[in-house]
Amino acid sequence: MKDLRKFAFIFIHCACLVAVWGQEKEDYSDEVARISEKYRDIQEGSQRVVVFTGSSSIRLWKGLEDSFPSYHIVNTGFGGSESADLLRYVEPLVLAFRPEKVFIYEGDNDLSRRKSPGKVLKTTREILQRIWGQFPDTEVVLIAAKPSPDRWNLRRKFRRFNRKLERYAGKSDRVQFANVWDVMLRGDQVDQSLFIEDGLHMNEKGYALWYEVLSNYLKGHL
Numbered sequence: 600m601k602d603l604r605k606f607a608f609i610f611i612h613c614a615c616l617v618a619v620w621g622q623e624k625e626d627y628s629d630e631v632a633r634i635s636e637k638y639r640d641i642q643e644g645s646q647r648v649v650v651f652t653g654s655s656s657i658r659l660w661k662g663l664e665d666s667f668p669s670y671h672i673v674n675t676g677f678g679g680s681e682s683a684d685l686l687r688y689v690e691p692l693v694l695a696f697r698p699e700k701v702f703i704y705e706g707d708n709d710l711s712r713r714k715s716p717g718k719v720l721k722t723t724r725e726i727l728q729r730i731w732g733q734f735p736d737t738e739v740v741l742i743a744a745k746p747s748p749d750r751w752n753l754r755r756k757f758r759r760f761n762r763k764l765e766r767y768a769g770k771s772d773r774v775q776f777a778n779v780w781d782v783m784l785r786g787d788q789v790d791q792s793l794f795i796e797d798g799l800h801m802n803e804k805g806y807a808l809w810y811e812v813l814s815n816y817l818k819g820h821l
Contacts, residue, residue, distance in 0.1 A: 627678045627688065634675050635691045646671040648696045649817065653704030654680045656745065659800055666810055667817060673698075681709045682722040689729050701730060702777070702813065704742040706760055711750055716760035720767060727774070738773055740816045743780045746789040748798035754789075775816055782808050 641648060648671045651657050657676025664672040675692040678684070682705040685692065693701055703726065709719045723741065730737055743761045746754060761780055768776035783790055783805070791798070793805035801809070 627680065627684060630677050631688050631691050634677060635695065638673050638675075638696070641671065641673060642695050647699045648673055649700045649702070650675060650693055650696050650698040651702045651704075652676055652685060652692050653702075653742070654678070654708050655800060656707065657702075657704050660806055660809075667814070670817060676704070679708050680705065681712065681714070682706060682719050682726065683709075686722055686726050686729070689726055693730060694733055697734060698730075698737055700738045700740065700817070702740045702742060702816070706744045706764075707747075707750070707757075710744065710753055710756050710760055716756065716763050719760060720763045723764070724767070731773070736773075738775070740775045740777050740813070741768055742777045742813070745779050745801075746783050748789055748791050748794060750799065751789050777812055777816055779809055779812050782812060 635642070649667070650673045651660070651663060652675040654676065655678065657663075657674060658678070660666075660674065660676070663674045666672075673696055677688070677692065685703070685705055703723070705723065705726075706716075706719045709722075710716065727739055730739065741764045743764060744757045746757065750757070758780075761776075761778070765776040765778070768774040783793055793801055793808065795802050
């Protein structure tokens with residue numbers, strides 16, 4: 600009986616920790632509010648906007664707006680977000696800008712937290728349906744989950760996810776798939792020179808590669 604009570608206590612304690620952790624990791628309301636305030640004038644204006652959104656690989660892209668000076672670029676990347684977080688905050692981070700085009704980078708964190716490629720794709724499709732529900736002509740670019748030294752052990756899972764994204768994009772004229780995976784490899788390994796010390800986030804060299812890839816999806820736009 601003692602062992603049973605001990606097991607029950609441990610189980611409840613762990614469940615509570617998981618629940619609390621889950622709530623904390625999804626609470627980006629303050630950050631989202633700051634982003635909205637930063638771009639208040641654009642939200643209230645009539646510019647034709649291109650939104651870059653998603654997790655920290657977008658958030659940490661310094662000078663993103665200046666990288667594409669011919670366009671009205673908005674960077675609404677936030678936290679270490681997952682696809683479900685973007686779905687939750689799609690109104691203030693995407694829809695509020697009435698975007699002509701949206702670049703989305705999500706899935707990296709989802710996959711590292713044991714979500715399946717299929718589950719992430721399902722949430723991604725829900726995000727796109729929310730966008731098209733208000734703006735049916737908006738084009739979307741789905742950025743491939745990048746390889747990184749920190750998550751190289753998950754490379755097969757990441758590749759499966761990227762294949763799903765690519766196949767999905769191939770079925771719609773409104774969706775494109777941006778393959779940043781291949782250019783970040785050196786041979787059959789990830790190019791470690793593209794990353795800062797944590798082995799997860801990119802340095803200037805890494806973002807320069809992203810610019811080369813993603814600029815192809817803006818040519819002739821707007």
